[in-house]
Amino acid sequence: MPRSSQQTHARIVDAAHMMFWRNGFVRASLDDIADQAHVTKRTLYQHFRSKDDLMAAVLLQASELSMQRLRRYFAQPYETPTAFFDAIFRDLAQWAARPHWTGAGFTRVAIELADLPGHPARAVARRHKQTVESSFVVLLEQAGIPSATERAREIMLLWEGAMTLTLIHADHGYIRAAAEAAKRLLENDGA
């Protein structure tokens, strides 16, 4: 792609990201996204065949950014895996405290499109959650946790539950409770 076309492409993805996160995937319209990106619908369609493809592109970019962020956490020296998970739950609490926080896009797309398991955006969401879970397994194995696979899955469960219940109740106590539960499950496994 020539540079200006790349810039347009990136601007559409950023606009779609904003509209999807604000209003949900179903309610965000291509007209609104085109307006937000300052392009015509015709230009939008030159870059993306459909709203579904655009949704998948947005989630793919979000997954890359999320993994970059997670890798920065991995790169830091932690005394114990408990300290690592404390840090990422604190990160979640900060994220969830932003005004108009609407939860995780990967979760949201799976739930909004619950009846469409084959949707391209759901495939991206599924792969993202798998990648995060696998990276937790590796971290816990390297820290010498005997049941790294089980503990990684429990942290995923607590993390996911914390996001949904924080959204439902607007109460960050759920994130603190999830972090505490993760810590106790790890400590009982020698962390």
Add this chain to the structure above:
Amino acid sequence: MPRSSQQTHARIVDAAHMMFWRNGFVRASLDDIADQAHVTKRTLYQHFRSKDDLMAAVLLQASELSMQRLRRYFAQPYETPTAFFDAIFRDLAQWAARPHWTGAGFTRVAIELADLPGHPARAVARRHKQTVESSFVVLLEQAGIPSATERAREIMLLWEGAMTLTLIHADHGYIRAAAEAAKRLLENDGA
């Protein structure tokens, strides 16, 4: 309400329930719901002022049915709270194994309408989750668990996470993992 009007009211709520659960709250249209209930849009509007009110009515009925179901579990004699939670996680696994399962409606409405915290249907969802959590606290207190409030909240987190991750991955291993984690957290608290 005269009997025939009550029946129409109930038929509209049942039809809306089906359409909401199948397609999500945003995509289900009042036209489709009226068709499904075999009533005109005019009749539908005689019973419900708006789609938002209808959503709230559907969730209120779902909450009552869900609490009735939970009370049947409460009424059974369990040797330990662990056995009780094993039973309700097995119930979740059976529910999630149904064809075209789309997760919990209370969670779905909170996520679909993440940007509308004041929506009447979100208020019903919030109250429902609070009622379930409070009923778990009472059960755990009666069983002599010292930190009943903390354990009840952890079970809510694991339950919520299990639903979302089962939906994302179509893998019931998440429900088993959640049940195991709940059991370990309870056992470390004297259950």
